[in-house]
Amino acid sequence: MSQQFEPNIVAFLCNWCSYAGADLAGTSRVRYPANLQAIRVMCSGRVNPLYVMNALQQGADGVLISGCHPGDCHYMEGNFHARRRLGMLKELLEFVGVDPRRFHMSWVSASEGHKWKEVVEKTVEDARAAGPFEGFRRRRIDW
C-alpha cells in the first residue's frame, strides 16, 4: 500500500463523561479520524488492564481509555482506581517493549466535544507514528 498507515484503535469510554462527550462531538458535527471505535463501559474504573493487553493482542495498534475528570467521577472514585491501575500498566507496557505512544489515557467531560476530537486526533497520530503493532499477536479469538 502506498498510502499512509491507518492504525486501528480501540477505546474504552465511561458512560457518564467521555461517552457523552463523544456523543456531543457528534451532535456538534465535529470531524475526526475514523480509526477509533469505542466500547462503552459504565466507568473507566471498570477497565481491567487485561482489556488493554487483549486489544493489542487482537489487532489494535493503539488503545485509549477515557473517563471523567479526576474528582468528577459519577461513581465518586472509579477514575482514581483507573488512573492508578492504568498508570502502572503503562509502565509495564513500556517495560515489555510496547511503544508508549500506543496507550493513552484522557479525561473528557460530557461537555468537551472539542476536547474529544483533539484526544482522538492525538491518539491516532501517535499510533500512526508508532506503526503497525505486531508485538504480541495471538491466535485471534473466534468470537
Added chain:
Amino acid sequence: MTEKPKLGVYICHCGINISATVDVEALTEYALTLPNVKVARHYSYMCSDPGQLLIKNDIKAEGLNRIVVASCSPRMHEPTFRKSIQAAGLNPYFLEMANIREQCSWVHEDRTEATIKAKKLVAAAVAKVRLLEPLEAREVEAERSALIIGAGIAGIQAALDIADAGFKVYLVEKSPSVGGRMAQLDKTFPTLDCSACILTPKMVDSANHPNIELITYAEVEEVKGYIGNFEIKVRKKARYVDFDKCTGCGDCASACRVANRFASEFDEGMGKRSAVYLPFPQAVPAKYTIDPKSCLYLTKGKCGKAPKCAEVCGAGAINFEQTDELVEFKAGAIIVATGFDVFDATGKPEYGYGQYPNVITGLEMERLVSASGPTGGKIKVFNGAEEIVPQEIAFIQCVGSRDKSVGVEYCSRVCCMYTAKQAHLIVDKLPEAKVRVYYMDVRAFGKGFEEFYDRVRREGVRYIRGNPSEIFKRGNKLVIKAEDTLTATPLEDEVDMVVLAVGLKPRSDYRTTMELLRLSQSPDQFFLEAHPKLRPVDTATDGIFLAGCCQGPKDIPDTVAQAKGAASSAMIPLAKGKVTIGAQVATVFEATCRGCGFCVSICPYSAIELVTVNRMGHMIEVARVNEALCKGCGSCSAGCLSDSIQPKSFRDRQILPQIAALGVLR
C-alpha cells in the same frame, strides 16, 4: 444459556443522518454474514412506530431472541428499544446498540471509512449481544419526600407544587432568608409588576406550608443513596440567635456596636447592615442572624463590657454558645435550584467599574430604583465625593455576555429586557433625564417583550448600536467612547452615570454543588440537563432534577415554568411510592472467590461485604454484593484477582468478544 442465539440486526437511516454517510445496504448485507444473525434490516426511522413494529414482528415471526439496533447513541434510545422488545416478549436486556450516528456518521465524511467503522461497531454489538444474560429490573420503595436546594423563586415554586400535592418537602437555603435573586429586583419586565408584591406571598407560603420544612442558613453537606432513597445530611449554621425566641423586632441590629458598618449583601453593597442583621425587611423567616465574620464578639472575643445585642434583646434570643447543627433525613427526589451570580464587571476594566462610583451594574441599579433599597428608591449616585442626581444616563449592554474576551460566549437572555425596564423606570422617575442604551443587538423574544421595547423607545430612550470601547473621566463627567455602527460615526458621549447590563454566570460555588450531587456541566459551565430538548429538567442521575438559572440563564416566567416541570418530574417516584432501579449490578461467582476482600476496599458504596460460607465442610469467606447499594460501576471487577466479581451486562466474557470484533474486520 440453553437457547441458541438468534439475532436480528436493525439498521436505522435516521432520515439521511446516517444513510448519507454510511452505506446502510452494504452494512445490512454485512450484518447477515455475522455469526448467529438471522435477520438484518434497514429502515428510515427505527425509533418510529413502524420501525419498532418491524422489530416486534420479527421477534414473533422469526423467533429472534437477541436484538442489535444500529442507530443513535444508547444514551438516547436504549430505553425506547428495551421497552419495544419487552413488549414483544423478550427480556429487555437482550439488546445492544451500535452507535453509528453520534460516533460515526456525524463525525466522519468519507463514506468508505464511515461504512467500515459502522461494520466494526455492528460486529462488536453482535459479539456482545449473544452473551448477554436476562436481567430483571428491581423495584424498591421510594421515600415520599423531596429535597430542594435553593429557595429562590425556582425552589419556592417547586416546593409549593410538591407540597400542595401532599408530599413532604425539605427546602434548604444557604442564606438567612428565602427569596433569592428575585427578591432583589424592583419591577419585572415587561409587565412591570412589582417583584416583591408577587414574590413575598410565595415566600410566606413556603415558610407556613404544613408540608414544607424550611431550613434556612444551611448547606447540604452530604448526599448518599439513589432515586427514591437519598440519604441527606444538612448543616444548619449557627445563627447565634435562638430561632424560636427571636421576634424579629430588630432592637439588636440598632444596638449593635458596629451597626451599619458592613456592606449589605442583599443591597449589593450599596446599603449597610449591622453585624446582627435581617437581610431585608421582608425576609422570611423574619429571624435575625449574627454574621460571625463581622461580629466583634465572635471575631475578637470581646465587645465592650458585654455584647449590646444581648443586653437589649427582650426575648433573650442572643446565644453566642450556639453551634452548627447537623440534620439528617431521607428524600425520594432532589431538585437543584441554586441560581446564578452576575458577571463581575471588574472583568471588563475598560468600563471603569470599581474605579468610578457612578459606573454601576444592572443588579445594583435594581437596588437603587427599589423603594426598599438603600436610597428609598431615589436615583442618586456619588460622582467622586459629591452625591448627584444623574441627568445624562447611559446603559451598556452585553457586559459579560456574548464576549469571548471574558470567556462568555452565550447570551444571558435577560439583560436586553432588564435594561429596557430600567431605562423606563428612570424616565418615569426623572422625566428630565436623557437616557441612551448602547447595544449590539436587541433580543426581545418573549411574550410582550418587543412591545415593551417599542414602548421604551417611544418614551424617548435612544438606542445606539455599538459597543463602547472605553469609559474615562473628563472634568466631572464620564466619557463613553464608542462608534455608532449604523452610521459609522465615532463618538464621545458625556454622561453622569453608566449602568452596565451584566450577564448571568454560574454561581461562584457551583463546584461544591457539582461534586456533592455528581452533576455535569455544559460548556457554558451551567449544570447540564439530560437532554437539551426532551429532558430539560432531568440530570444524568435519576431522581435529581434542575430548575431555574443553575441550568442556564432564564427570565422569571421561564424559571417558574421549569420549576413546575422539575416539581412534576420529581413527583413521579413520590406518587408511585416505588422506583425501578438498574439491574446491571455486580455479582460474585462464589466458587472462585477467595475472599481476599480487595473488592470490599474498592467499592465506593460499601456495597460488598465478606460473608462466611460453608464450602464442603470448610468455613471460608467470600464476597457478597448488596444489590440495593451496588450501582454497577464495575471498579471491583477490574481489581478482582480471580475475576470472580463481575458487573452484569459488562462482564469480561461480554466485553472481550467486543474487543476481538473491533480488532480486525471480520
